[in-house]
Amino acid sequence: MKKIIDQKLEEKLKFLSGVNTWDTYSNGDISLIKMSDGPHGLRYVYEEVNYEQHSLNNRVYPTLSTLANSWNKDILYSIGKCLALDAIEQNVDIVLAPGVNLKRHPFCGRNFEYLSEDSFLAGSLASSYIKGIQDKGISACIKHFACNNREKDRFYQTSEVDVRALNEEYLKAFRIAINEANPWTIMCSYNPVNGIYASENKYLLKDILRDKYHYDGVVISDWGACRNRAISLKNGLDLAMPYSEWFNVHLQKGIENGYINEDDVNSSINRLDLLRSRLEENKHKRNIDLTKEERLQKCIEADEESIVLLKNIDDILPLKNKKENILVVGNFAKNPPIGGEGSSKVNPLYNDFDLVKKLQNNLPNSKINYVESYNQRYHLIQPFGMKLAVLEAQKNDVVIVCIGTNELVEKEESDKDNYRLNENFYELIKEISNVNKNIIVNIYSGGSVDLSPINDLVKAICYVGLGGEGVNDALANILSGKISPSGKLSESFIASEEQSYAKSNNFFYETYKEGVLVGYKYYLTNNVPVLYEFGHGLSYAKFVYSNLKINKLSNYDYELNFDITNDSDIPAKEITQIYISNPLRMVETPLKSLVSFTKTHLEPHQTKNISIKLNKESFSYYSTVLNDLYVEDGIYHIYVSSSLTDVRLEDIIEINDNDFFKFSRY
Numbered sequence: 281m282k283k284i285i286d287q288k289l290e291e292k293l294k295f296l297s298g299v300n301t302w303d304t305y306s307n308g309d310i311s312l313i314k315m316s317d318g319p320h321g322l323r324y325v326y327e328e329v330n331y332e333q334h335s336l337n338n339r340v341y342p343t344l345s346t347l348a349n350s351w352n353k354d355i356l357y358s359i360g361k362c363l364a365l366d367a368i369e370q371n372v373d374i375v376l377a378p379g380v381n382l383k384r385h386p387f388c389g390r391n392f393e394y395l396s397e398d399s400f401l402a403g404s405l406a407s408s409y410i411k412g413i414q415d416k417g418i419s420a421c422i423k424h425f426a427c428n429n430r431e432k433d434r435f436y437q438t439s440e441v442d443v444r445a446l447n448e449e450y451l452k453a454f455r456i457a458i459n460e461a462n463p464w465t466i467m468c469s470y471n472p473v474n475g476i477y478a479s480e481n482k483y484l485l486k487d488i489l490r491d492k493y494h495y496d497g498v499v500i501s502d503w504g505a506c507r508n509r510a511i512s513l514k515n516g517l518d519l520a521m522p523y524s525e526w527f528n529v530h531l532q533k534g535i536e537n538g539y540i541n542e543d544d545v546n547s548s549i550n551r552l553d554l555l556r557s558r559l560e561e562n563k564h565k566r567n568i569d570l571t572k573e574e575r576l577q578k579c580i581e582a583d584e585e586s587i588v589l590l591k592n593i594d595d596i597l598p599l600k601n602k603k604e605n606i607l608v609v610g611n612f613a614k615n616p617p618i619g620g621e622g623s624s625k626v627n628p629l630y631n632d633f634d635l636v637k638k639l640q641n642n643l644p645n646s647k648i649n650y651v652e653s654y655n656q657r658y659h660l661i662q663p664f665g666m667k668l669a670v671l672e673a674q675k676n677d678v679v680i681v682c683i684g685t686n687e688l689v690e691k692e693e694s695d696k697d698n699y700r701l702n703e704n705f706y707e708l709i710k711e712i713s714n715v716n717k718n719i720i721v722n723i724y725s726g727g728s729v730d731l732s733p734i735n736d737l738v739k740a741i742c743y744v745g746l747g748g749e750g751v752n753d754a755l756a757n758i759l760s761g762k763i764s765p766s767g768k769l770s771e772s773f774i775a776s777e778e779q780s781y782a783k784s785n786n787f788f789y790e791t792y793k794e795g796v797l798v799g800y801k802y803y804l805t806n807n808v809p810v811l812y813e814f815g816h817g818l819s820y821a822k823f824v825y826s827n828l829k830i831n832k833l834s835n836y837d838y839e840l841n842f843d844i845t846n847d848s849d850i851p852a853k854e855i856t857q858i859y860i861s862n863p864l865r866m867v868e869t870p871l872k873s874l875v876s877f878t879k880t881h882l883e884p885h886q887t888k889n890i891s892i893k894l895n896k897e898s899f900s901y902y903s904t905v906l907n908d909l910y911v912e913d914g915i916y917h918i919y920v921s922s923s924l925t926d927v928r929l930e931d932i933i934e935i936n937d938n939d940f941f942k943f944s945r946y
Contacts, residue, residue, distance in 0.1 A: 321626030346745030348770035353408035360412025385782035392726020396770035397799025403456025410461035417562035423467035438472035448902035485516025510534025518548040583754030588767040598761025610682035622692025638756035659688035684724030699777035766853035768817030801870035815923035821852035825928035836896035846882035
């Protein structure tokens with residue numbers, strides 16, 4: 281295979297930016313590399329007319345925000361693989377996914393593209409997703425590096441974050457994914473970080489990514505994020521996208537005035553050569569081993585494990601074997617939001633979303649009725665028979681209401697105006713509750729929303745997320761009892777927006793005042809009560825934990841062993857979460873931090889022994905003095921939990937390994 285590095289300097293410069301919107305430069309001897317958007321399905325653009333992009337219909341998978349609620353690495357791997365198969369069929373080499381930015385702020389319009397508010401969970405799940413893509417010979421592109429936690433004025437507003445929080449929280453998911461999965465490409469973000477654009481940020485792209493993480497892949501700009509091509513090249517950006525006539529001008533001037541030289545060019549060219557080698561060497565893996573129909577089934581299975589049962593009073597769910605008249609209310613029952621707006625929007629292949637029909641198939645002994653109650657025109661939610669819904673609710677035993685957000689709210693380039701749902705939804709449920717108390721609510725959204733106005737009015741709440749093409753198939757299986765719910769929240773549901781610590785405080789910059797206390801770490805540490813906590817999710821089964829044993833393997837390596845029993849007649853899956861706590865450390869620290877998790881399938885009355893390993897990183901924080909992770913001596917509380925505060929087993933580990941503390945006279 282011919283190498284770019286062997287070309288003349290003038291020719292090399294052309295390889296450092298795109299030749300159009302999606303492809304790299306090719307000179308005949310060296311093949312182009314084709315890219316496509318694709319966090320939740322392949323948005324393959326086949327033409328652009330007057331700046332409007334037209335894309336093919338493709339399979340739409342659950343959003344990353346939804347998949348994270350599965351807490352299942354195998355599910356993330358499976359969806360990554362399906363996405364790679366779509367890329368293979370359309371000759372795409374790089375899928376621009378996944379996004380691992382933290383959900384710092386519930387208003388972020390792009391939260392539906394991100395995994396979690398917890399960096400460990402986000403990085404661990406992203407690693408499996410990346411492996412699923414790259415094991416089929418397609419490159420993943422992890423993004424957006426870094427601190428793209430809001431969409432407000434994202435090209436200009438700087439993220440002001442201290443060094444410890446940056447390294448301990450906002451870069452951690454990237455570091456985990458690089459260490460575990462080695463994505464062949466990474467995308468920088470639009471925003472400045474501490475005043476310097478991410479595309480020109482030496483601290484991020486060289487000091488952290490190259491020197492500390494030893495990353496050898498290609499750094500790609502987000503589309504339009506590169507300001508000055510010479511400055512960005514000097515500071516670590518390998519490939520600027522999309523094509524701009526100014527990029528070559530910048531590079532030529534940079535060479536003429538001595539700001540950059542051929543060594544700078546060759547550093548990026550070598551990484552582009554390595555990328556081509558990786559793509560070429562892995563082409564034999566590009567075989568299609570799942571049909572499009574089988575990929576849809578993978579989508580349904582992912583949704584089944586990602587739907588979260590938040591509330592279930594009087595065991596109103598499941599509906600299985602109950603001879604009842606059931607009313608389904610809401611346009612989302614037949615036209616659910618399946619993704620968000622922007623670069624991740626995909627035109628679906630599958631359009632059979634009728635929840636009423638799917639429930640009727642699963643519940644042949646029940647009568648399933650339907651009232652639309654509202655419709656969507658131009659993405660606006662408009663009342664359309666809400667009074668009729670209330671009248672019909674009186675005649676039925678159970679009312680299932682489908683509400684949430686849509687593409688007007690879940691979108692790139694702008695943030696949400698507030699934390700609340702459409703006010704018509706709150707009013708609808710309030711009026712129905714006056715005539716029928718047996719209400720089940722399904723929430724379709726790309727992140728947490730305000731459920732406090734309706735939480736006490738209903739008996740059950742299912743957080744559905746944005747589930748792609750399989751969403752209502754999976755929901756029908758959960759509601760009917762064909763499948764026991766096993767999803768748990770990957771983010772906190774606060775009671776109101778006033779509880780959020782991440783309020784924009786300046787027109788020009790966003791200050792991360794909360795430091796390392798992101799998401800549940802802030803709420804728990806500061807005793808802020810939330811409506812539904814991180815890690816929460818109910819099951820139709822009951823799980824019993826027992827027999828915790830902790831074995832020390834080395835100074836910082838430990839093995840946890842415990843048993844889980846399914847104390848019910850229902851096959852089900854349980855997500856176990858391991859948290860550590862050491863409130864006596866010398867720096868500000870969260871009251872609890874997630875350090876491991878696992879998901880276990882258990883047949884009725886089955887017991888399984890679970891083994892989980894902890895390592896040095898489990899006990900560490902980022903020291904700004906050492907410029908590295910550091911473990912402080914002390915007593916660490918270990919919590920084996922079903923959710924953040926639902927602790928089932930606990931013990932302590934004492935670490936006493938620092939010579940300074942052993943021998944200091946103080």
